[in-house]
Each structure stands twice: as structure tokens, then as C-alpha cells.
Amino acid sequence: MQVLGKLPNLVSLRLWAKSFQGEDLRFTFHPEAFLSLTVLELKYIDGLKSMEFEDGAMLQLERLDFRGRFEETNTGLFSGLPLLPRLKEFMLAGKTYKDDFMEDLKGQLAENQNGPVLKRR
Template sequence: MGILEKLPNLTTLNLKNQAFKENTKILVFSKEGFPSLQYLFVNGMFGITKWRVEEGAMPRLCRLNVVFCFGWTTLPDGLRYLTNLRELTIIGMCRELHRRIQEDGEDFYKIQHVPSLVIGESLQ
């Protein structure tokens, strides 16, 4: 991730289940990382249990899709800093995460600024 997030012209990133070493548990998007990224698709990050987005990361991100990341029980607090985010799709995540991001959930404040929210079915 350290190398990818420094690429100045990267606008689209598709991270899939085998993208990281088996022992990787935390996905970190650093401050000032991914300066031109507009679209991020995260799919099947089975080994990842925590995702951190630091303030200042992905300043141009406008579309985010997160699907089938079963180990995630919450979304990163840093999503609230993504002021250009216009579309967020979350599908096939655990019930705990889905509960937390409902309008009355404790994590809804992280995504309430996003105009288009698509929250699909949760999994066990």
C-alpha cells in the first residue's frame, strides 16, 4: 500500500481477496495517500479485520464499493473526512457492521454526508 498510495495519477483501485499477504490484518490509507483516487472497490478482504483511513487520505474519492469483507465489524472513522464521496455501496458484510451503520446506529455519522448510500443484505 505504501507504494500504491504514492502514485500521483492513480484514479481507480480494485482490491480483491488475494491482494495482501496472508498475515495482513489491518488495511491503512495514510494521510496524503492516493491523492488522485476517485473510485475504490474493495472485495473479499477476508483476512483484513480492521480498516483505517487517516484524515487527508483519498481527498478526491467520489465512489466507494465495499463488498464481502466479513471480518469488518465497523467502518473507519476517517470516512467522515471524505467530503467528495458521492456514492457508497456496502454489500455482504457482517450483521454487526450493518447494525452500526443504520441511521440510528453508532457509526452512521461516518457516512451520513454521502448523498447516495446503497446498503445491501448482511451476511451471518
């Protein structure tokens, strides 16, 4: 991930099932990485436990697409969504997510000053 984060012109990144191997994957996005990224797509990443966006990280990110498994979508899976200054849309694919996950997600998006929209697919 560190190598990808240093690519100066990377605007779209798709991380799908089998992109990583592990049972306890925790991603933290730092301010110095992914400077041009506008779209981040996460789809069925096995073992994903958390995804944190630090203050100043992914300043250009406009859209985040996520599709996960029911058993993986716990409160706290995402943190720092209010800190993404250009986020316009969070696309959530799939039908079933835990209530506490949905409440946490909606709450974080509501705290984002850019007013991103939660869409379901």
C-alpha cells in the same frame, strides 16, 4: 500499498481476494497517499480487520465499493468515513451483514458533510 499510494495519476484501485496475505490486515490511509484516487473497490480481502481513513486522506475519493464476508464485517471495520470530503457513494454488495456493522456504517455516512448515499447490490 505505499508504492501504489505514490502513483500520482491512479484514479481507480481494486483490491480483491488474495491481493494480500495475512490474518490481521489493518490499512490506514494517510493524507499524502492516493491523491487522485476516485474509486476504491474492496472485495473479499482475507484477514481484513480494519480500514482507517485519516483526516486529509483520499481527498478525491467519490465511491467506495465493498463486498465482505459475514464473519469479517464487525463494527469498526471502517473508520474515518466522515473525513472523506468528496465521498458520494458507498456501494455495499452482498446480502448479509451484521446489524452492528450496518448501524456503524450508516452512522459514519450520516456524519459525512457531503451526504454520501449507501447503496446495496
